[in-house]
Amino acid sequence: MERSRRNRRISAAAALSAAALLLAAGCSSSSGGKKAEESPDTAAAGKADTPRMKIAMVTHAAPGDTFWDLIRKGAQAAAAKDNVELIYSNDPNAATQANLIQNAIDQKVDGIAVTLAKPDAMKDVVAKAEAAGIPVVGFNAGLDDWKDQGLLEYFGQDESVAGEALGDKLNDLGAKHYICVIHEQGHVALEARCAGVKKTFKGKTENLYVNGTDMPSVKSTITAKLKQDSGIDYVVTLGAPFALTAVQSVADAGSDAKVGTFDLNKDLVKAVKDGGVQFAVDQQPYLQGYLSVDSLWLYKTNGNVSGGGVAPVLTGPAFVDKDNVESVAAFAAKGTR
Amino acid sequence: MIPVSQAAAPAASPSPPAAPASGADGRTAERSLLRRTLARPEIGALIAAVAVYLFFFAVAPSFREAGSLATVLYQASVMGIMALPVALLMIGGEFDLSAGVAVTASALTASMFSFQLSMNVWTGVAVALVVSLGIGALNGYMLVKTGLPSFLITLATFLMLQGLNLAVTKIFTGNVATDSISDMDGFDQARAVFASEIGVGGVQLKVTVLWWLGFAALATWVLLRTRLGNWTFAVGGNKDSARAVGVPVAFTKIALFMAVGFGAWFTGMHLLFSFNAVQSGEGVGNEFLYIIAAVIGGCLLTGGYGSAIGSVIGAFIFGMVSQGIVYANWNPDWFKFFLGVMLLIATLVNLWVRRTATRR
Incomplete structure (x- = not known):
């Protein structure tokens, strides 16, 4: 009895791995994925001959x-x-x-x-x-x-300098009422950013606290806020992943608010390119x-x-928007920007 | 957090806990010394600790130096001072999920009380002690009054304290961290007590290590040689039988929660006086590390079994793994994985040793 059960288990495992092999062989994606990411030219050039x-x-x-x-x-x-x-x-x-x-x-x-x-x-x-x-x-x-x-x-x-620069940018873009989404309650640098924006921005500002370790709750909190106040025309997040979530929230809420953010990552570059996110302030x-x-x-x-x-x-702060996103995109695709 | 609570929730339910494995045996015949040694709860952890030490000794050259051992011991002591009362509480059959943030709450209380009223820092230290013991007593009182699982009661206090820490700090300081109290009266004395360093053979040893070992000796004595220790095992093993034979169950449980409060106070004071200021959001998640240290050290989630020394070894293993990975220059991304593996191995070794030792 014991042995036959073990045999059955082995054959089940064999079937599973065979299926995995087939999947890997027959259904490979022709675009994106790991292959597209691996390009030969990385930033590393030669190597110094100084002592280790x-x-x-x-x-x-x-x-x-x-x-x-x-x-x-x-x-x-x-x-x-x-x-x-x-x-x-x-x-x-x-x-x-x-x-x-x-x-x-x-x-x-x-x-x-x-x-x-x-x-x-x-x-x-x-x-x-x-x-x-x-x-x-x-x-x-x-x-x-x-x-x-x-x-x-x-x-x-300098977080407050970056915030002030972003405030100026919002003025230029004609924003009237924006929310600053703080994803970690009690983080000094994040508070400094929002305070910086507030300093230079001429319209109405509001801070919105969300729980950054729980994306679904980030999404629903921003959605709720946008539904509650339809006058909001800009959402500024303080990290790239939250900007991408904010784009979804804007769609969910049926709002026509635009999204800008501090910090950059690969997906965000794509979002700037597609127009989902207006701009990003990169601290590199x-x-x-x-x-x-x-x-x-x-x-x-x-x-x-x-x-x-x-x-x-x-x-x-280095701004990345529609005008210069192309030049950044190539580096971002390699995961270095 | 969800998987952890699911794993631990059944243990906290009021169903009668399993009878302690050690007491069931050896009534009819005296067992050999080796068997009796092996039946100690901490022996599995001890074997694991030696193995982990030898392992890092072999792979990480800088781990071998005395200074590195002092760093490892320091890391272990900060966690271990809390793991001790948490282990006692677990032997008594209860959890305290508020233990991690209670440390921060205590440090914040002392810091803000002294700073806002411009008092000698020792006043703040004393007030923080009262507050910490009060939080422990409140946890224990609610537990014995309602009869709800400690998992739920302390989960509520955990959340409330987390909110209070942030909100109250912001009310008083306008920021999310307290102001530095390093230039106030009594700071240097308090620092000498809670956060000084002692040169031992050319190595700077943090004073917390000595406190930790001192508290461990005290806890072991209480657990094995006093009535309170017997009561602790009894209420953790079977609350109703304990009450039936005259053990003051409510008193014991409240006292154990207050012991956790004391540990939180001491650790909080250490953090305050070694770093001068306190961030209000810290401490979240540490409660599980304390429980892990106690479990590695041989405590059962069901209560009634375990030892104080075990939690010392558990914390030491944790310190070795967390610093050893850096000394070995491994990728820190793997840290939590290794910690999980260590926990699994430790619990398996415990289980195996206990079964082998108690078999006749």
Whole structure:
């Protein structure tokens, strides 16, 4: 009895794998998919002949976010070029992130790139790294604190400057009443963006809080808001995935509001091209990741300091709209923009 | 979150829990020392911990250094100080899902109370202790009064605390994080108690590690040598029989919830005094890590079985895995997967060891 059951199981498994093979062989897609994505020319060119060094990148990213994936890809590209062993680690929890920096110090790395989203929590451990003679650069978050904490340099976007630029853009586009969709309640940088827009925008502004970890609820909340107030003519989201959801909400609500967003990803470039999303404010995460690693390499090999240690290096805001989307699209298709 | 609640919900239902495996045996004949050792709840976790340590020792050169061990121990201690009372509570047959945000709530209370009223930070620390114990007592009181599963009661407190943390912080500070209290009176003293470092043989060891081991010794003593410990096992094993033989069930359960409150207070104070400011949204999800540490350490989801030392080993395994992956320079995308594998292996080893040890 036992044996025959096992036999039956084996034959069932065999049938399943045969079916999978058939599917793979006969039903391949002629467009899109993995094949279209793999193109031979990547950003990596030659490779430096400087001695191998170890650089740690410690971020506050939550796992599985398209934005942070771009930062990491940029860092990896620079690491490959500069003959650097990149140690990437991340945790959204401040205490754990601080401990990951300690981990990098334990490993006696040659440089640390860190995001200061929670600057107070990083203060002590960053000082420790500096005391150990490890150069530290900041990127993405911590514009107000990098200098106080003695960081070498900083690569990122000034969130309120970006917000103000977006406000001007909305004025130009003739918007009257917009909602700023905040996908993480209590996030300082996100609040700063919306506050920046409010500063320069001449029409009516409103903030809408949604639960960013639950897309269906994001969608229904925006839909509900649009139905409740038909005067809204612009929806601004603070991350690319939310813009794509907002486009669906607008359709669901039967509203004629337009959608603009902060940050960019592959699908969003497509949406800008199709006209579903009007524009995106790109802070160029790939550039932030790339420059952080590359600048540490430059500092180690040539003593260079970007911004001279007094001024941040701004990587944004760069607007992507219908006029220039073509040039960005090629890079976005490879997953580097 | 849904799969977890589905997995844990049946355990929290009021159906009579399975009889503790260890007590059912050994009444007629004395078992050998080896058998008795193997029947301890934490032994499976101990074997797993040694295996994980040797594994990372082999694959990650920087893991071998004493400084790295201090980092691992620190990570384990912050989690372990909470995992201890959570383990006791689980032995007592209950869950506390509000444990993760209760830590943040406590830190926020201390920080804002001191800052807004410009008081010595020790006043804030004391108020936070009262609030934390109060949250624990409230959880326990609601549980014994309503008889509802602790899963539901503490899920409600979890959500309420999460909202309160954000809303109240925003009312008082206008921001989502508290103001830094590092320049206020008493800060340095409090920092020395909750978040200092001690040089041991050239390695900077965080003071939380010592507190953690101290609390673990205390919890073990209470559990194995006092009446309260006996009551804990009794109410977790079978509440009704425990009441029938005169165990004060309501008192024991409320006390256990208050122990979790105490742990939340201590961990919250550590976070506050090592990082000066507190983000109101933190702590969500940590409650499951505490439960995981307790389960790896041999606690049963049904209650009545487990140990305090087990949760220490569970937290240590967690610390080793989370930092070891970085020391080995593996892709951190895999972290949660490895953690899941560790949990599965630990529970399987526990199950196997317990079955082998209690078989006659």
